Amino acid sequence: MPNSAELIARDDAHVLHTYARSPLALVRGEGLTAYDAEGNAYLDFTSGIGVNSLGYAHPAWVRAVAAQAGALQHTSNLYYTAPCGQLAETLCRRTGLDRVFFGNSGAEANEGAIKAARKYAADVYGARRSKVLTLQNSFHGRTLATLAATGQEAFHKDFGPLPENFAYLPANDPAALAALDDGEAAAVIVEFVQGEGGVVPLEKPWVQALAARCAERDILLIADEVQTGMGRTGTLFAFEQFGVLPDLVTSAKGLGGGLPIGAVLMKQKVADHMAPGSHGSTFGGNPVACAGANAVLETLDEAFLAEVRRKAAALRAGLEALPHVRAVTGLGLMLGLALEAPYTAAAVRAACENEGLLVLTAKERVRLLPPLILTDADIAAALTVLRRVLGAQ
Numbered sequence: 001m002p003n004s005a006e007l008i009a010r011d012d013a014h015v016l017h018t019y020a021r022s023p024l025a026l027v028r029g030e031g032l033t034a035y036d037a038e039g040n041a042y043l044d045f046t047s048g049i050g051v052n053s054l055g056y057a058h059p060a061w062v063r064a065v066a067a068q069a070g071a072l073q074h075t076s077n078l079y080y081t082a083p084c085g086q087l088a089e090t091l092c093r094r095t096g097l098d099r100v101f102f103g104n105s106g107a108e109a110n111e112g113a114i115k116a117a118r119k120y121a122a123d124v125y126g127a128r129r130s131k132v133l134t135l136q137n138s139f140h141g142r143t144l145a146t147l148a149a150t151g152q153e154a155f156h157k158d159f160g161p162l163p164e165n166f167a168y169l170p171a172n173d174p175a176a177l178a179a180l181d182d183g184e185a186a187a188v189i190v191e192f193v194q195g196e197g198g199v200v201p202l203e204k205p206w207v208q209a210l211a212a213r214c215a216e217r218d219i220l221l222i223a224d225e226v227q228t229g230m231g232r233t234g235t236l237f238a239f240e241q242f243g244v245l246p247d248l249v250t251s252a253k254g255l256g257g258g259l260p261i262g263a264v265l266m267k268q269k270v271a272d273h274m275a276p277g278s279h280g281s282t283f284g285g286n287p288v289a290c291a292g293a294n295a296v297l298e299t300l301d302e303a304f305l306a307e308v309r310r311k312a313a314a315l316r317a318g319l320e321a322l323p324h325v326r327a328v329t330g331l332g333l334m335l336g337l338a339l340e341a342p343y344t345a346a347a348v349r350a351a352c353e354n355e356g357l358l359v360l361t362a363k364e365r366v367r368l369l370p371p372l373i374l375t376d377a378d379i380a381a382a383l384t385v386l387r388r389v390l391g392a393q
């Protein structure tokens with residue numbers, strides 16, 4: 001078995017350097033604990049960026065995935081399989097939406113949502129109505145169209161020309177809603193809590209005003225719930241807490257519990273315009289990925305989600321009591337820490353890692369996305385490390 005240094009050197013020599021990686025090579029995990037090649041344990045409050053919703057090696061998830069891998073690993077979308085239909089049925093029942101398209105990632109889910117929204121607008125109102133409004137400081141993915149949708153210049157630089165007719169609104173600004181009135185907008189895309197943008201939640205009254213204006217103008221409201229969905233914010237999807245039902249909802253990250261899967265959920269009126277041949281994916285709806293997602297959804301019942309809310313409140317209260325924390329932002333188990341100077345998110349993240357706690361950053365904030373299965377003991381352990389790291393100065 002190669003050691004960490006060997007694993008890191010080989011990767012660095014051959015994998016494209018698009019990530020700023022920590023010098024950590026993880027080899028296995030159980031619950032919230034990840035182990036490196038030397039057997040050092042890390043308490044993981046990252047969930048692989050919001051993906052491992054049930055932690056590492058959750059027994060029900062492992063059973064479902066292993067059984068499906070041994071039975072039928074892939075068929076293409078030319079044939080029907082049980083896990084795909086079961087997942088679609090459950091997602092529709094639990095969201096109130098009508099149809100699902102499956103892809104393999106968050107970016108792909110958002111691409112699918114943008115395509116479906118433009119198709120609806122083109123069919124119903126004509127080609128002129130193709131504009132996609134997104135929010136400043138948003139993040140929607142790394143493909144060209146989702147980069148265009150991402151309202152942060154830094155991500156666009158040198159990758160143009162990008163797909164056209166995207167525009168960016170300031171979040172939580174009532175005056176910005178006037179941009180919906182020019183007859184050119186097909187859709188608006190929002191994250192209810194901007195994740196990569198720094199764990200910044202939208203204000204509920206503004207979201208409701210936006211949804212009302214969209215409904216008046218028949219502009220489709222797309223919720224990018226790639227990060228906020230699947231229990232992360234304390235309800236199955238964050239839109240439930242904002243009192244709106246979007247026309248389209250995208251999901252990915254936590255959906256598969258660790259396997260690549262993305263989904264676009266939509267109302268029937270949008271789905272009616274997506275005929276055979278209008279969209280597709282070779283891997284989309286893969287039975288192993290869907291079996292994993294079905295195990296996640298079965299686990300996320302109402303009692304489990306109530307526990308997520310209870311533990312989120314406990315974690316938040318503990319974070320608010322830490323020294324040198326200026327503010328705690330976010331919703332549920334998607335939390336950001338704004339720090340007092342001279343503490344920086346990057347330095348705190350690195351110090352936590354040295355103390356055996358894995359956390360994330362988002363812009364200038366420390367970001368916590370722990371697995372939804374965390375225990376009160378895990379919360380106490382993480383707070384102990386953070387207290388030490390923040391009190392040391």
Ligand SMILES: *Cc1c(COP(=O)(O)O)cnc(C)c1O
Pocket residue numbers: 104105106107108110139140141142191195196224225226227228252253
């Ligand atoms: C992570 C993320 C994406 C992109 O998902 P990928 O699976 O990396 O393509 C899109 N939108 C939001 C809100 C995200 O957090």
